[in-house]
Amino acid sequence: MEEYAFFPGCIAKNVYPGIEKATRIVFEKLGIGLRDYEYSCCPPPGVLACYDKPSWLVMGARNLSQSEKDGLNPMTVCSGCYGTLHNVWYALKNDPDLMGFVNDHLGRIDAEYKGKVHPIHFVDILKNYKEKIAELKEIDLGLNVAVHYGCHYLKPSSVTGENSERPTLLDELVGLAGCKAVPFKDGLTCCGAGGGVMSGEPDVSLKIINTKLNNMKDANVDAIVNICSFCHMQFDQSQKKLKTTEIPVLHLNQLFGLAFGIRPKHLALHTHLVSTRDLEKKLKDLKKGGE
Amino acid sequence: MGKSVKEILIDGNGYACIQCGRCTGSCPSGRECSLRTRKLIHMARMGMDVIKTEELWDCTTCFTCQERCPKEVKTTDMIIELRNLAVEEGYFPTMSDVPKIIIKSLYDTGAGQPLSPEVSKIRAIIGLKKEAYDVSTNAETLKKFQRLLDGLEITKKGGLR
């Protein structure tokens, strides 16, 4: 069985547990194993890397080292975690001195990172399971959605290897759940949460997300689908603060959970700040209609 | 000791900048505030007090500017390095409490966003363990983790030492 070390990240486990739950369900259904490790916070580039980059590297490397003896690559459900771990991996891989520095620190707690395992974003696993997802789909959700890639999955492309200007993966993936990715203005811009801006400069952060939300609203979408717990939190919490839009926010695994016929409550949709009730009602009607 | 502005410019390819402004034009944050990515590079090259500018902290590290730069200037990487230098020299951003809170939480629980009793309840309801499996699950591991942090600058900068 294909197996990964599950790196849930702080938000998916401590703020939006629905994401953790949805991930476990979806991956179990797909027959992909997830193993838990004693991880800490990734730690985030905004606060940690900007305050003390060396500390950020060491803590990131500690996380990476956890599953190395089992040879499992850590899988993230948050582009922030992915960005951190991937950048740490990339920096260490290309700089033996830095690797030495990091391991001097890890040595103090009898840990070591050799660079053998590397982080992987969950969508990069899902893209190999398109057929299986289509098979498992019980409900054609039929939603018009705004997909949000999140910056750190795509960029910097010199590190991620992604097509940062014209990505298509999410359009394809939401299609598997019977949804349509609707284009909207500035579809790829940042949600405004990263870099410590959400906590450090909340006004700026809210302005950025406000513009983004209104662009989504103009496109008449039923939901926002993201692949990053941090963006998820920004979309959900800021709508509560701004009160100008009310678009339900779904992590991609929650979307697949719904398509696989899991009850919304089991995916903790009711705990989102932006109500998903209309969305759920739409799905219920759909199910009735279908049966 | 971190890098000097000059070293940051060299490592980030900052001397290649042609001040074309494609970075600022790409910046989602600059549209909403006074951040001018191009100007930061200019200030750094002219030996001005770039680390004292508050705009330095308006960047969301979205990497769009770095992606678009025709001269392969590592703008975002440089902003992160400049922030490190700013912190080192004592120029914290305006809301300097927040990072300290996050760093403390990180030290105490291993999580930047700790688990609240409410969320713990939700976890149980949706069929997850009340508390997630992580560095704080095992007291021994948490101690080790804290030992690791004790030897790192971040605890000093976060006011824990």
Place this chain on the structure above:
Amino acid sequence: MSDEWEPKIVGFLCNWCCYAGADMAGTSRMHYPANIRVIRVMCSSRINAEMIIKAFQTGADAVFIGGCHPGDCHYVDGNYRTKKRIDLLKRLIEHIGIEPERLRLEWISAAEGEEFAKTMKELRDDIKKLGPSPLREIAREAI
């Protein structure tokens, strides 16, 4: 005049760049120590192992090879071949007990007179620190 020991240095310079650079040092009256004896060749890639070993065997304390900067070679890429050959030779002479620093390869353009003079000073100083070539002693004994 002091009788202090001075190293003997042989230089093989390519006609188009380094030799011209040495000329430039002359026209600009840049002074450097008189240790080097220059042999002009058309391209640094003309020099082979035999010549370099011979130089050390007959008492050179250092051998200097000067060519054009990468991309400037008059013969397209002769200097790349020189570089490869010299890197290999450095390892070889180390085997026979000669410090690899005694074999020095530099790219100096026709305009870099100052660079040539500087390199000559450095080379002489470095070799002075190293002392006479070990092979020179052996060679003398053999005679």
Place this chain on the structure above:
Amino acid sequence: MKRIGVFICHCGVNISNTVDVKKVVEEISKIPSVVACADYQYMCSDPGQDMIKKAIKENQLDSVVVAACSPRMHEPTFRATVSDAGMNPYCFEMSNIREQCSWVHLDGEKATKKAIDLVKSSVARASLLEPLVSQGVPVVPKALVIGGGIAGIQTSLDIANSGYKVYLVEKEPSIGGHMARFDKTFPTLDCAACILTPKMVDVARHPNIELLTYSEVESIDGSVGNFHVRVKKNPRYVDMEKCTGCGSCAEACRLAGRIASEFDMGLGKRGAIYVPFPQAVPLRYTIDPEKCLFLKHGKCGTSPKCADVCTTDAIKFDDKPEFVEFDVGAIVVATGFKEFSAELKPEYCYDKYPNVMTGLELERIFAPSGPTGGKPKINGKEPKRIVFISCVGSRDKKVGNAYCSRVCCMYIAKQAHLLKEKIPDADITVMYTDMRAFGKGYEEFYERVQKEGIKYRRGNAAEVYGQDGKLFVRAEDTLLGEPYELEADLVVLGTGLTPNPLAEGIGKLLHLSLSSDGFFLEAHPKLRPVDTVIDGVFLAGVAQGPKDIPDTVAQASGAASHVVNLLSKDEIFAEPTIAVVDEDACVGCKTCMLLCPFEAHEFDEEKGVMKVNAALCKGCGSCAAACPSGSIRMNHFTNDQIIAQLLEVL
């Protein structure tokens, strides 16, 4: 033993102030082979040279050594001197005791010691020098020009006008290159066709020019003075002799107006039988074999319409490629460029919106012969808000083009002016990084277009996006330090010039090197900008690097004068300082073959030994250094000569 004469120069006081010349003479005179040794104030002066000539005759000298300045200075002088006295010039040797001795050392004693060593070393070398004779090669008084853009046209005409035959090979059905696509040219706004078409016609009519269009160079052998060329003429499926260029076939063609025209950058349409543009030279039609119904399916309706209407019976469906072979003495490469592929900058959405176009496409929009008949219409509408973006694909390391394309600043100014002229109420903004207007009349033109109301906003465009059928461009005005957005009906990308992939094969055939920007490398960036390191091969136009039409024409004429200079000689003499293989010693390992940058080695399969082609060898000596069996002799720099020098200085 050889009889050697040594002459030591004071150079006024330049040498003798530091070097004790008398002491040198004293020491050198002791060498047994030195039968004459003298010093003189100025060796290069007439009396100095006469002194050498006299000594050669009086002492029956075999070799001469002059110890003076750098051989890079006076070796040619003294070679001529000894030659005058009947000595082979390669028996002359020079010792550099000025630039590399008296001028750089302060300590007279050490300098004198060094001078003695250097002269001894020269004497040792001189005793091993051998007379060498240059082989004369007859020159074929004809030239090959590859590429029929303005560069190739100008070169061909200049050479032909000097009385030499030129073969002009062009890949496309017509000559003219990029310039034929333009309406007007900056900064004088001459009509491109008015200045280019007469030249094209001259080429076609010139008795000394053989025009080979729709053709490719297949192979080139030989070397300077004597290249052998083989050219493939692609089948046009129209008999060139019979076709009158009347165009009836193109009108009749079943596919008329249904195929995207390459010449119009895909904006206009043509048929399967076509001429790229009305002023094409030669004005002969060509059938596109990829598209023609008859050529693809063996059937075009009931009968091929083109053939039906052709009154001269010129259609020739069974046409075959033809091969022509000829010899030339010199070659000019004028293969031009390719416009930067705008889809490589996805943020400008060139592939997404039809009203984002490249500079070259806009040229076609302006052209009276173009798809809109010269009317500035985009999707049938006159654009009112127009944004130009500079440096697209130039000065851009991300796409691998670090260089400035040198023409886009000015063609943008030209195009902005032309648009303003045609649409007076248009709101035109140029977003630019730096303005480069360095040519004659360029800065003045830049000023003029600004007076006409074109807005120049410093700060280049970050991205283009579409919203509700509208187009927007985002940028920072770097002078104001403010990000802003502009709505546009038309966005023009100032795409740069990139190396022509069609020229790659030519580069390989001729062993040309590329500079780091991917264009062909000249022999020297300042002093030999039209030569290559391959003798007899020259460069003209953008093939060598981005440039505008005035510079292209200047360089093309420069290349032509080099060619004429070469062709005017009956014979050319190659330096005899080349590598020679000793057939008896060569073991046939081919080590040398892999090393030579000029592919001068030819393996004799029969004898199993290597040979060096004297015409190709440039005398670097690399192969001689590497030959494991020691069978390569590098003339004038033999192993023995170098080692003899070495032994004297140690």
